[in-house]
Amino acid sequence: MTDERFAPFETMIDEGRALAILQAAVNGADDGELFLERRRSEALSFDDGRLRNASYDASEGFGLRAVRGEVAGYAHATEISESAITRAAQTARLAVGDGGGVMAPAPQGTNRHLYADLDPMSDAPFPAKIELLREIDAFARDLDPRVVQVSATVAASLQEVVIMRPEGGVMTDVRPMARMNVSVIVEENGRRESGGTGGGGRHGLAQLMTPDHWKAQTREALRIALVNLSAEAAPAGQMDVVLGAGWPGILLHEAVGHGLEGDFNRKKSSAFSGLMGQQVAARGVTVLDDGTLPDRRGSLTFDDEGTPSAKNVLIEDGILVGYMQDRQNARLMGVKPTGNGRRESHAHIPMPRMTNTYMLGGDADPKEILGDLKDGIYAVGFGGGQVDITNGKFVFSCTEAYRVKNGVVGAPVKGATLIGDGPTAMRQIRAIGNDMALDPGIGNCGKAGQWVPVGVGQPTLMIGGLTVGGSAK
Numbered sequence: 001m002t003d004e005r006f007a008p009f010e011t012m013i014d015e016g017r018a019l020a021i022l023q024a025a026v027n028g029a030d031d032g033e034l035f036l037e038r039r040r041s042e043a044l045s046f047d048d049g050r051l052r053n054a055s056y057d058a059s060e061g062f063g064l065r066a067v068r069g070e071v072a073g074y075a076h077a078t079e080i081s082e083s084a085i086t087r088a089a090q091t092a093r094l095a096v097g098d099g100g101g102v103m104a105p106a107p108q109g110t111n112r113h114l115y116a117d118l119d120p121m122s123d124a125p126f127p128a129k130i131e132l133l134r135e136i137d138a139f140a141r142d143l144d145p146r147v148v149q150v151s152a153t154v155a156a157s158l159q160e161v162v163i164m165r166p167e168g169g170v171m172t173d174v175r176p177m178a179r180m181n182v183s184v185i186v187e188e189n190g191r192r193e194s195g196g197t198g199g200g201g202r203h204g205l206a207q208l209m210t211p212d213h214w215k216a217q218t219r220e221a222l223r224i225a226l227v228n229l230s231a232e233a234a235p236a237g238q239m240d241v242v243l244g245a246g247w248p249g250i251l252l253h254e255a256v257g258h259g260l261e262g263d264f265n266r267k268k269s270s271a272f273s274g275l276m277g278q279q280v281a282a283r284g285v286t287v288l289d290d291g292t293l294p295d296r297r298g299s300l301t302f303d304d305e306g307t308p309s310a311k312n313v314l315i316e317d318g319i320l321v322g323y324m325q326d327r328q329n330a331r332l333m334g335v336k337p338t339g340n341g342r343r344e345s346h347a348h349i350p351m352p353r354m355t356n357t358y359m360l361g362g363d364a365d366p367k368e369i370l371g372d373l374k375d376g377i378y379a380v381g382f383g384g385g386q387v388d389i390t391n392g393k394f395v396f397s398c399t400e401a402y403r404v405k406n407g408v409v410g411a412p413v414k415g416a417t418l419i420g421d422g423p424t425a426m427r428q429i430r431a432i433g434n435d436m437a438l439d440p441g442i443g444n445c446g447k448a449g450q451w452v453p454v455g456v457g458q459p460t461l462m463i464g465g466l467t468v469g470g471s472a473k
Contacts, residue, residue, distance in 0.1 A: 006038040006060075006160035009170070012080040019168055021082070022064065022395050026166050028099015031067040031327055033305060034091070034164040036060075036080060037346040042121045042158035046133030048149055054126075061346040066092040067328050068101050074349045104331050106167045110308040114292060115202035119179040120156035123205040131437035132209055140184050140218050146229070147222065149191070151187040151209035154178075154207050163306045171306050175200070176454065177297070179441065180208040182217045186225045193231070195224030195412075199440030200293045206283045213285055221455045224355035224381065224400055227412045232469030234377070235309040235403065240430070240465045241418060242373050242404065244380030246437040248455035253357050255394040255422030256287065258447070259338070260314050260322075261352040262329035264389055271392035271423050272320060281426035284362050287315040289324055291339055291355030297441040298455035305341035307352050308380070312338045314357075315426075326352045344450040354445060358457030362432025366460040369431045377416060377468055378402045378409055392422035395469075417469035425463050433460030 009015035016035060019056040038060040041130035045053040064085060070139050073095025075088035089098030106340035124132075136152040159175040169283040172354055179200030184193055197220045200208060207213065243251065256272075264270035272280060281287070289307030291300050300309045305327050325333070326341030340354035370378060387393070402409050438457035 004224070006162065007038045008080050008162055013082050015170070017082055018085060018164060021089045022087050022164060022465065023166050025064060025093050026066045026096070026103070029066045029068045029096045029103065030101040030331060031104045032065050032166060034062060034064050034085070035343070035346055036162040036164070038061045038160045039157065040121065041155070043153060043155040044129050045151070045153045046137055047151045048272035049137060051130055052131070060086035062088070063346040064088040064092050064348070065349060066096050069094045070113065071095045072349060074327065076151070076347045079080060088355045094317050104327060105167060105472065106165050106169055107302070107306040107337070108308060109169070110170070110302060112301060113307065114294050114309070115176060115302050117205055120175055120204040121158065124209060135220055136182060139215060140182070140222060141414055143219065143222055144186065146186040146188050146227070147184050148187045149233050151183045153181045154205060155192045161304070165306060166225050169306070170316050171302060173301050173337045174311065175300070176203060177307045178203055180206055180214065180217060180219045180391055182214070184221045186229055187283055188221070188229055191229065191414060193225050193228035195221045195226070195291045197221045197224065197440070198442045200440040201297050202299060205293050218434060227400055231412040232403070233472040234401065234413035234468065236468060236470040238465055238467050240373055240376040240462060240464050241453055241456070242376065242378045242452065243461045243463065244378070245433060245460050246324065246457060247433045247439040247442070248379060248382055249358055249392065249439060250443065251381050251385070251396055251418070252287065252359055252458055253443070253454065253456045254385055254443070255352060255392055257289070257357045257424060258387060258389050259422060260324055261335060261354070263352050264324040265323050266329050266333050269390055271390060271421070274313065274433065275320050278320055279318045281315050281318040282429040283318045284432050285315055285426060285429055286313065286316050286360040286370045287357070288313050288360065289340065293455070295358050296356050296438065296455045297443060297453045298354065300339070300355060303339045303341045305337070307337045307341060309339040309355060312471045324352050325348055326356060337372060344452055348450050351448065351450070353452055354454050356438070356457070358438060358453030358455070359459065361434050361436030361459040364431045364433050366433040366435050369433055369460050369462050370404065370409060372431065373404045373462065374406055376404050377413065378404050379416065387422070394422060395419050399472055411468065417472050419467040419469055425450060425466065428464040429461055430464050431462040435459050440458045
């Protein structure tokens with residue numbers, strides 16, 4: 001790392017004083033912590049032949065929480081000092097009231113490291129990053145004369161976290177992140193279409209900047225754009241759908257994953273509430289949330305409350321066996337935390353969130369799954385979507401999809417949307433491929449106004465009876 005490490009108890013506030021303030025704030029509470037953070041980020045965007053944006057941001061601050069029953073008091077500031085933490089403690093203390101709580105057991109420590117202690121922004125000097133983006137632009141235009149616009153972005157960030165517990169434990173984590181995105185627009189006979197791809201994870205920028213990587217990314221973005229250039233209007237109606245492996249797991253994340261977060265189930269607002277131990281998906285369907293995968297975008301050595309991340313089974317052979325929990329909801333539901341207490345930054349309170357959510361593979365050959373599709377859609381790329389947690393209903397737009405008839409993959413289709421609900425879709429899974437794959441590292445998840453990086457994954461799947469929205473007559 002190029003800068004000195006983040007050490008607030010050495011340079012900003014005495015550790016003993018911080019602990020005394022925290023302990024006073026949570027006296028009589030059920031839980032609480034002091035979360036301190038320093039974050040730095042850099043992003044460079046090259047668009048239409050020139051550098052459009054180059055930004056560097058740096059921030060630091062803390063959040064102090066006191067929890068009593070279902071109520072949490074939270075205060076935060078960008079100034080890390082004894083006076084600021086004292087003021088925050090007085091505010092958070094209001095949630096404790098007259099006290100009477102019993103402090104929840106402290107998280108177990110971990111010596112595990114899931115990613116390197118490095119600064120991804122230091123992998124290359126600023127001019128080298130600009131030159132890389134310029135090379136991507138030129139390379140894409142040389143690949144095909146129909147390319148009329150190229151956009152490329154490299155981004156890196158470093159989050160340094162220190163968590164102090166009322167018992168006196170202090171945990172530190174250095175969380176790198178790097179990402180590259182490439183998109184192209186092609187034009188032919190007055191018609192324009194776009195294609196894009198990207199990827200990254202908790203590692204340095206260096207491995208994304210190798211020619212083998214960025215050239216493959218650029219070719220893939222062009223391939224998707226050219227596919228869309230020849231796409232026909234999507235059909236409409238109820239039909240079977242085959243989902244490709246990897247990134248299409250975003251449908252699983254949205255339609256099922258959010259419904260398995262502890263807070264929604266404790267409040268009985270999830271479509272999966274009260275179904276523990278019951279069959280909620282087809283036999284053979286096993287879904288996990290795993291924050292322990294090395295270098296993955298959604299992975300964490302420990303979550304934002306200090307609980308070590310875990311490999312949590314949520315659905316096993318179609319049976320609901322677990323929810324994702326932070327400390328507060330786990331305590332209120334009488335279960336153990338699962339390492340899923342996450343927050344966007346020091347300015348946000350933690351809540352149950354996914355890390356890397358994926359479905360295990362089955363034993364079917366993906367080619368045979370497609371061969372069994374008589375009349376439907378093969379969807380391999382997804383854009384945005386919307387989900388209603390209370391009933392699991394979802395609407396997703398496809399960015400790359402194909403018409404399939406009698407097992408033959410035909411023309412690409414444009415404007416296809418998939419409409420259904422998570423619980424029904426999980427029960428209507430008819431085939432599970434042996435090709436489970438994780439996404440390339442592009443996922444972000446929003447909940448209650450907070451955004452965190454996540455991962456998704458799945459094998460090739462056939463789901464029966466989804467509604468496909470399209471414009472074909």
